[in-house]
Amino acid sequence: IFPVITFTGIFGLFKVKSFTKDGLGFVFSSLFLFGGFASTAASIFPKLLPSTNNINPSLTIENVAAHEYGLSVGMNWFFIALLLVVVYLIVQYKVFKGKMDDVGYGEH
Structure with missing residues (x-):
């Protein structure tokens, strides 16, 4: 669902010149940013920072709280x-x- 939100925001930003209300540009840029960040967070969940080696474990919600x-x-x-x-x-x-x-x- 988050990539759909991201693409909705980016396609809306391509049409921003044709909008009569200025608030729609803000809404679509907010959708783009929220969808992008949420997609990134969902793709690595439950890890907050994945480890690149076998020595140190990845940082998860449980071990960084x-x-x-x-x-x-x-x-x-x-x-x-x-x-x-x-x-x-x-x-x-x-x-x-x-x-x-x-x-x-x-x-x-």
Whole structure:
């Protein structure tokens, strides 16, 4: 399914000039990137980093995960940082709201 998502994104990007809405270009480029990364991850699953020799084992989810305490601390800090990013984006939106003119950027 992931290669289908990738090809949908790339074929949509070839047609991006004919779209009337700018958001469709973003959607198709996001589909292309998501499908490509997901295809790569699915092709090597459950390994995160395959080994190229017989001496060192491949890195898998089981042998690279931290202890439960470390993962919980990381998740807590992730949500704190996510909240700070959302607040920052809201403040920036309010600061710059109405300060850009509609000159027709992107029209050639």
